[in-house]
Amino acid sequence: MPVGTVLRDAATAEFFDGTARGELLIRRCDECRGPAAPQARTCPHCGSPLLSWTPAAGTGQVVSWSVVHAKGAPPIVVAIVELDEEPWIQVQLTDALPEEVRGGMRVRVAFERPEGGEAIPVFRPAN
Template structure:
């Protein structure tokens, strides 16, 4: 099942510029070098304001997941993925049956581009 349509605003513009290029951007502190999730407004390590955008490797491991069942539609797997850089992201898992998803599963970012919306990061099995 495709991801939903998301629209950018001023706070998300740079992130979605990255996804349009096929790049997953996360935050990195210019002061201490700590990485943070894209929505971070301050550094989780030293509380410095306005961490910079930096490309992530786009690889990580499934930490937790849930299977969402909707009447008349195939199930959707939504997971928390720990990126290799450390931050956790919530995203849809595609390319794997719900029963094949497991904790510690290696995943790689991909991007889905629903018509009328921004490119959205999803994760797929890294070895598939």
């Protein structure tokens, strides 16, 4: 299912540089080395504001999902995915039948590249 187009802003520029080259970037604390979500501004483990970008493995599991029904469009599956590095990311699940999605299901990142926008991470079943 196609994703929409999104444009970068200052906060997301490096993240979208990553998706353009096929990398899913998350944050890592410069002080305690703990992982943080891409949009984090403060380390959730030690409170440090010093966060750097680091590539995630791109694998994780479904924490929660919803099948979204919009008028005049086929349903899409969206999910909160817990990356193996611990942060959560809100994404679209592609190539997954709604009735087959389960909590704990293993998923792997892929990138959709809609024309006129940034590359967006989506997740699909890992096997």
